Amino acid sequence: MNFLPNLISSAKPEKQEIAPSVFHRPISSVEGPASPENCSRRGFLQTAAGGTVAGLLTAVGMEFAAPDSIQAQSTLSPDAALQELMNGNQRFTSNRLKAFDEDLGMLKQNTAEKQEPFAAVLSCADSRVPVELVFDQSIGHIFVTRVAGNVVTSEIIASLEYGAAVLGTKVILVMGHGNCGAVKATIQAKEVPGQISALYPHIQPAVDQAGSNLEAATKANAKIQAALLREASTVVAGLVKEGKLKVVAGYYDVLSGSVTLLE
Numbered sequence: 002m003n004f005l006p007n008l009i010s011s012a013k014p015e016k017q018e019i020a021p022s023v024f025h026r027p028i029s030s031v032e033g034p035a036s037p038e039n040c041s042r043r044g045f046l047q048t049a050a051g052g053t054v055a056g057l058l059t060a061v062g063m064e065f066a067a068p069d070s071i072q073a074q075s076t077l078s079p080d081a082a083l084q085e086l087m088n089g090n091q092r093f094t095s096n097r098l099k100a101f102d103e104d105l106g107m108l109k110q111n112t113a114e115k116q117e118p119f120a121a122v123l124s125c126a127d128s129r130v131p132v133e134l135v136f137d138q139s140i141g142h143i144f145v146t147r148v149a150g151n152v153v154t155s156e157i158i159a160s161l162e163y164g165a166a167v168l169g170t171k172v173i174l175v176m177g178h179g180n181c182g183a184v185k186a187t188i189q190a191k192e193v194p195g196q197i198s199a200l201y202p203h204i205q206p207a208v209d210q211a212g213s214n215l216e217a218a219t220k221a222n223a224k225i226q227a228a229l230l231r232e233a234s235t236v237v238a239g240l241v242k243e244g245k246l247k248v249v250a251g252y253y254d255v256l257s258g259s260v261t262l263l264e
């Protein structure tokens with residue numbers, strides 16, 4: 002987790018010879034390194050990353066635009082981060098994906114030493130919910146945890162706390178989905194082999210609340226898990242209170258591909 006020294010050593014602000022307009026999104030600190038006294042650690046990291054990308058572009062003499070959200074979380078507010086996710090889903094549902102147009106080689110190089118995802122998603126393990134695709138996002142943009150039934154366990158909390166407190170994700174979306182087998186099995190209280198039924202107690206409160214309608218129970222589950230995350234994690238609760246993080250619940254329609262926010 003000690004990634005800061007690597008970032009500092011790779012910073013080459015003197016190579017920032019490229020105009021901010023080349024990027025889809027302006028880089029606030031592209032003019033040069035901010036002074037330490039008025040520069041947050043995050044601000045400095047942006048400068049460092051901007052320098053690296055600009056240097057790279059200049060060195061190879063390339064004209065194309067750098068990948069969008071190259072400093073993923075950058076200056077996004079929680080609301081803007083959520084909007085970014087929803088915009089990506091809009092591109093997905095209208096077949097206007099652009100994530101694959103980004104230069105994956107550059108993204109890999111830029112994110113090898115660090116990651117600054119702007120959002121985190123807790124989704125089901127279901128194969129019909131390919132999270133990056135659903136939000137039209139590429140390498141380094143979203144921090145994804147997946148478990149059947151998108152339930153909040155201590156390991157999930159630990160992962161999402163790391164995403165928020167260390168990596169700086171601005172929004173956490175807990176996303177249920179249509180025709181979820183985990184919720185369906187909980188409703189039916191089926192006999193299942195092995196430890197599959199270990200999921201049931203996590204999902205049962207949603208079934209108790211919403212009844213046996215699958216969609217209603219799935220939506221209730223997403224909302225309950227989001228609320229649980231806000232309450233069970235002091236880290237998440239603290240960041241939410243400070244206005245630095247937002248936790249929302251959503252529902253993914255596996256047929257239409259659209260994500261609806263539930264709160």
Ligand SMILES: [Zn+2]
Pocket residue numbers: 125126127149150151178180181182183184
């Ligand atoms: Zn599912």
